[in-house]
Amino acid sequence: MGFFSPWFLVGLVGIGLPVYVHLLRRHTTPPQPFSSLMFFERGTQSSTRHRRLRYLLLFSLRAALLLLLVLAFANPFIRRAGAGASGKLLLVVVDDSFSMKAGSRFADAKQAALQVLASRPRSQRAEVMALGGRLAVLIQPIQDAGALRSAVESIPPGDSRANLGELAHGVRALVESVRMPIELHLFSDMQKTGMPANFADMELPANVSVVLHPAGKVVPNWTVESINAPAQLADPKDPKKSRVQAVIAGYGTPAASRTVSLVVNGNTIATRKVEVPADGRATVEFQPLDVPFGLNRCAIKIDSADGFPADDISVFAVKRADPERVLFVHQASDSRSPVYFGAALAAASQASFTLQSIDSEKSTDIDPSKYAFVVLSDAMALPSIFENALLQYVRGGGSVLIAAGTSAAHRARIPIFGGYSSDAHSYSRDGYAVVGETDLTHPVMNETTGKDVASNDPATNAMTAKDAAGWSDLKFYYVAGVDAPQARVIARLTDRTPLLMEKQIGEGHVLLLASGLDDLTNDFPVRPAFVPFIDRTARYLSGSDRIGSRLVDSFVPLRTAAAQAGSPAAGVEIIGPDGHRALSLTEAASAQSFQLARAGFYQIRFANGKNALIGVNPDRRESNLEPIPDDLQQLWGKSPAEPAPTRSATPDSSQEKNSHSIWWYVMLLVLVAAVAESIVASRYLGTQREEA
Amino acid sequence: MMQRFLDPAVLASISSLDLLARTVVDGFVAGLHRSPDFGFSQEFAEYRAYTPGDDLRHVDWNLFARTERCYLKRYRGDTNSQLTILLDASNSMDYTSGRGKTASKMDYARFAAASLFYLAIHNQRDAAGLIVFDDEVRNYIRPSTRQGQLYRLLAGLEQAEPHARTDFAKPLLHFQNLLHRRGIVIMFSDFYEDPAAIVRTIEPLRYHGNEVVLFHVLDPKEIRPELHGPAILVDLETDQRMEVIPEYARNDYIRKIDNHIEQLRDRTRGAGMDYHLLVTDQPLDATLREYLAIRQGGR
Numbered sequence: 009m010g011f012f013s014p015w016f017l018v019g020l021v022g023i024g025l026p027v028y029v030h031l032l033r034r035h036t037t038p039p040q041p042f043s044s045l046m047f048f049e050r051g052t053q054s055s056t057r058h059r060r061l062r063y064l065l066l067f068s069l070r071a072a073l074l075l076l077l078v079l080a081f082a083n084p085f086i087r088r089a090g091a092g093a094s095g096k097l098l099l100v101v102v103d104d105s106f107s108m109k110a111g112s113r114f115a116d117a118k119q120a121a122l123q124v125l126a127s128r129p130r131s132q133r134a135e136v137m138a139l140g141g142r143l144a145v146l147i148q149p150i151q152d153a154g155a156l157r158s159a160v161e162s163i164p165p166g167d168s169r170a171n172l173g174e175l176a177h178g179v180r181a182l183v184e185s186v187r188m189p190i191e192l193h194l195f196s197d198m199q200k201t202g203m204p205a206n207f208a209d210m211e212l213p214a215n216v217s218v219v220l221h222p223a224g225k226v227v228p229n230w231t232v233e234s235i236n237a238p239a240q241l242a243d244p245k246d247p248k249k250s251r252v253q254a255v256i257a258g259y260g261t262p263a264a265s266r267t268v269s270l271v272v273n274g275n276t277i278a279t280r281k282v283e284v285p286a287d288g289r290a291t292v293e294f295q296p297l298d299v300p301f302g303l304n305r306c307a308i309k310i311d312s313a314d315g316f317p318a319d320d321i322s323v324f325a326v327k328r329a330d331p332e333r334v335l336f337v338h339q340a341s342d343s344r345s346p347v348y349f350g351a352a353l354a355a356a357s358q359a360s361f362t363l364q365s366i367d368s369e370k371s372t373d374i375d376p377s378k379y380a381f382v383v384l385s386d387a388m389a390l391p392s393i394f395e396n397a398l399l400q401y402v403r404g405g406g407s408v409l410i411a412a413g414t415s416a417a418h419r420a421r422i423p424i425f426g427g428y429s430s431d432a433h434s435y436s437r438d439g440y441a442v443v444g445e446t447d448l449t450h451p452v453m454n455e456t457t458g459k460d461v462a463s464n465d466p467a468t469n470a471m472t473a474k475d476a477a478g479w480s481d482l483k484f485y486y487v488a489g490v491d492a493p494q495a496r497v498i499a500r501l502t503d504r505t506p507l508l509m510e511k512q513i514g515e516g517h518v519l520l521l522a523s524g525l526d527d528l529t530n531d532f533p534v535r536p537a538f539v540p541f542i543d544r545t546a547r548y549l550s551g552s553d554r555i556g557s558r559l560v561d562s563f564v565p566l567r568t569a570a571a572q573a574g575s576p577a578a579g580v581e582i583i584g585p586d587g588h589r590a591l592s593l594t595e596a597a598s599a600q601s602f603q604l605a606r607a608g609f610y611q612i613r614f615a616n617g618k619n620a621l622i623g624v625n626p627d628r629r630e631s632n633l634e635p636i637p638d639d640l641q642q643l644w645g646k647s648p649a650e651p652a653p654t655r656s657a658t659p660d661s662s663q664e665k666n667s668h669s670i671w672w673y674v675m676l677l678v679l680v681a682a683v684a685e686s687i688v689a690s691r692y693l694g695t696q697r698e699e700a
Numbered sequence: 701m702m703q704r705f706l707d708p709a710v711l712a713s714i715s716s717l718d719l720l721a722r723t724v725v726d727g728f729v730a731g732l733h734r735s736p737d738f739g740f741s742q743e744f745a746e747y748r749a750y751t752p753g754d755d756l757r758h759v760d761w762n763l764f765a766r767t768e769r770c771y772l773k774r775y776r777g778d779t780n781s782q783l784t785i786l787l788d789a790s791n792s793m794d795y796t797s798g799r800g801k802t803a804s805k806m807d808y809a810r811f812a813a814a815s816l817f818y819l820a821i822h823n824q825r826d827a828a829g830l831i832v833f834d835d836e837v838r839n840y841i842r843p844s845t846r847q848g849q850l851y852r853l854l855a856g857l858e859q860a861e862p863h864a865r866t867d868f869a870k871p872l873l874h875f876q877n878l879l880h881r882r883g884i885v886i887m888f889s890d891f892y893e894d895p896a897a898i899v900r901t902i903e904p905l906r907y908h909g910n911e912v913v914l915f916h917v918l919d920p921k922e923i924r925p926e927l928h929g930p931a932i933l934v935d936l937e938t939d940q941r942m943e944v945i946p947e948y949a950r951n952d953y954i955r956k957i958d959n960h961i962e963q964l965r966d967r968t969r970g971a972g973m974d975y976h977l978l979v980t981d982q983p984l985d986a987t988l989r990e991y992l993a994i995r996q997g998g999r
Contacts, residue, residue: 051945
């Protein structure tokens with residue numbers, strides 16, 4: 009037995025209080041008047057008799073009350089050798105990530121989990137979870153063997169990527185709620201790629217013992233690691249755009265020749281042989297990409313004949329359509345920005361657009377709805393008819409890119425965007441300003457956002473870093489000051505001046521670049537970062553980025569929050585890979601986003617009426633079946649083959665003792681003692697009053 | 701059945717002594733069978749020739765009409781028709797064992813004295829007087845039968861507050877000087893004095909032909925004290941403090957007080973005086989009735 013707060017034991021000196029009241033204070037008996045002491049004689053009791061404790065029961069109760077109260081504050085605990093099996097929660101976690109589809113891993117893992125559940129004591133409670141993209145609780149802690157068995161058997165194989173950091177986070181939260189030791193049994197292939205970046209994220213509380221049940225063996229595996237294909241194709245004969253590049257990667261594989269096929273709408277239209285080096289990568293290219301008009305379901309397949317056939321195919325969608333038109337509105341005196349923008353748009357490889365530039369003064373009769381998106385290049389003075397039409401266009405789902413050049417300084421308000429112009433920032437006297445921070449999570453800044461590119465690919469990472477670095481090399485001489493508190497700032501200069509902002513209006517988006525698209529206010533158009541930016545911006549604004557491929561567990565925005573708060577929302581329709589509707593009627597009318605949980609093609613009709621086809625692939629990090637090194641596994645937990653299966657510091661877990669606070673019981677005794685003291689004291693005090 | 705006797709605690713709640721006395725006396729007189737010679741002096745004794753100065757109220761006018769001689773009717777009681785009550789108003793008389801439950805000895809004595817005054821004046825038209833004393837004579841109301849004498853006496857009782865300590869010698873000496881006519885002398889006190897000294901002091905009254913009655917007023921807890929533990933007692937008259945133990949109070953004290961009461965009773969009766977013990981938790985009317993019954997039987 010011990011105390012969590014031993015300093016409160018100082019309060020035991022308070023027991024002296026009843027001793028004083030019962031032993032010492034009795035000497036000072038209040039004098040009682042009497043008629044005459046004529047017949048009395050002085051008498052003194054012997055000291056021992058006089059000093060004996062009066063009202064022993066009352067004294068005992070009062071002393072016990074104080075003692076128990078002090079003990080309750082000191083928070084006593086007892087060490088119970090308990091943590092036996094029934095004193096622990098058995099937590100069974102089955103990894104249902106994509107890599108578990110390799111061989112018989114998943115079935116083996118479930119079988120092992122069922123055996124562990126069957127061998128537990130009947131009185132021990134158990135909980136079942138599935139570890140995929142997130143930790144899913146399948147059944148709360150219970151003792152019912154049948155329910156637990158059903159929970160394990162009901163786990164389907166998934167397409168997500170397992171993350172052990174997510175597991176550790178979930179277990180830490182569980183420990184907070186169950187307040188008892190946990191015995192964690194993890195049935196997983198223990199992929200190295202499942203580890204979080206920081207090992208500390210896998211740290212588990214002290215009262216959690218881990219038993220690892222590795223499933224499956226490492227097998228050589230080839231996979232389609234990434235695909236570079238146009239999401240939108242206008243001319244199949246365009247050699248620059250009409251091509252598909254696929255990277256074939258081997259993990260633990262010898263050098264081998266693999267056959268790669270391009271499948272369009274279920275038909276193999278091309279086949280290539282590729283030599284994949286040992287444990288390396290090879291690129292294969294299909295050209296031209298001859299697909300029919302409309303949305304096409306495409307795939308790259310390899311005949312790997314390895315132990316993990318599920319990752320031998322990678323899907324993507326291509327939309328063949330005539331080039332979409334882009335309306336470029338500029339000032340009459342501005343002849344540079346259409347040239348720069350048009351050149352960048354033509355150089356972009358992922359989509360096909362035709363630029364139609366027009367003087368802002370002649371835009372009165374233009375109908376913006378015929379265009380994929382609209383660009384306002386320093387065109388702050390628009391005819392009111394066109395401005396209204398443009399506003400309706402944006403609210404209905406259209407998008408606009410506004411470049412606020414020097415003319416914004418003469419206008420109090422930015423058209424469409426709605427922000428107010430404040431003082432312009434001219435940096436030409438001091439040289440120039442550079443970009444200080446960028447929001448890489450925004451689609452116009454990050455090529456890899458939600459796309460089918462594995463981030464463990466060094467080349468891709470380098471490209472992303474280069475793009476971001478490209479922004480930091482830009483020189484801005486003039487930036488319009490825009491005060492728009494409701495806008496999302498995507499890029500800022502080093503002096504915190506917003507440079508690139510986005511605002512959602514209705515179903516549409518408005519991007520505002522607080523500088524020009526010419527090379528007078530900045531050197532952006534002549535820098536390498538300009539073309540990727542225009543490419544991503546064009547695809548983002550036209551909505552063509554919704555076509556192509558995504559990763560499992562990525563989210564697709566269905567409607568804007570502003571649109572949902574407005575008038576009755578139009579329904580969204582999603583057909584999943586299995587051919588069924590993925591949303592209920594309520595979700596179709598209100599959901600803002602949708603998680604792509606399964607691999608395959610998703611056909612989506614958005615609220616603004618646009619259709620999209622998305623090919624969803626599992627995270628290719630799941631294809632690397634290399635397990636976590638043994639030393640790391642031993643550091644985190646221990647294999648069940650080892651004699652000591654837990655990570656507990658004590659060698660024998662049955663001897664482990666846990667501290668159980670018993671203050672609650674002490675408080676109950678305090679209550680009982682207080683009631684008894686009240687009853688006894690009232691009786692004695694009544695007697696004392698009679699004496700007085 | 702109605703409660704026959706009056707609880708002293710109930711009497712204590714009656715603020716008017718007049719009303720109290722009337723309640724007590726009428727109660728116990730009505731409870732007795734009416735007796736022609738009950739009381740102090742109601743019985744006819746003889747005729748006496750009128751002499752100037754006699755109260756004309758006592759002239760027998762019927763006899764005067766028949767004989768044209770003026771005679772006064774004399775009753776047996778006329779020989780001792782003067783009632784004088786001596787009330788001890790020392791501090792010890794203020795003792796009560798239970799405030800609100802039991803009347804103090806002083807109050808009990810007041811009630812008894814008021815009842816006797818009422819009986820004497822209202823029922824028998826005797827002269828009555830009062831001497832309130834402690835170690836001095838605090839108040840003296842000369843015996844009289846004048847109109848309003850009862851109220852004067854009751855007022856004297858009301859004003860009698862416990863004060864100082866008891867000394868029988870001085871007031872009795874004073875009383876002897878004042879007493880010119882024989883009568884009944886009743887003394888209310890707790891008599892915390894040596895019985896021999898008390899009798900020795902009071903005895904001279906008896907020599908003058910007075911009928912002397914001692915009412916010994918005690919609280920029940922003075923006779924049978926209850927102590928639950930060692931206690932410090934304070935003498936109400938001397939302020940002396942003394943630590944006493946329960947065992948002594950249970951044994952020795954009771955023996956001593958019983959002996960004191962016994963001695964006082966024996967010595968007073970031996971000296972030709974009446975002695976009566978009044979315990980303050982006893983109903984007053986019952987006590988007076990008992991006393992008067994004994995007195996009647998002794999006549």
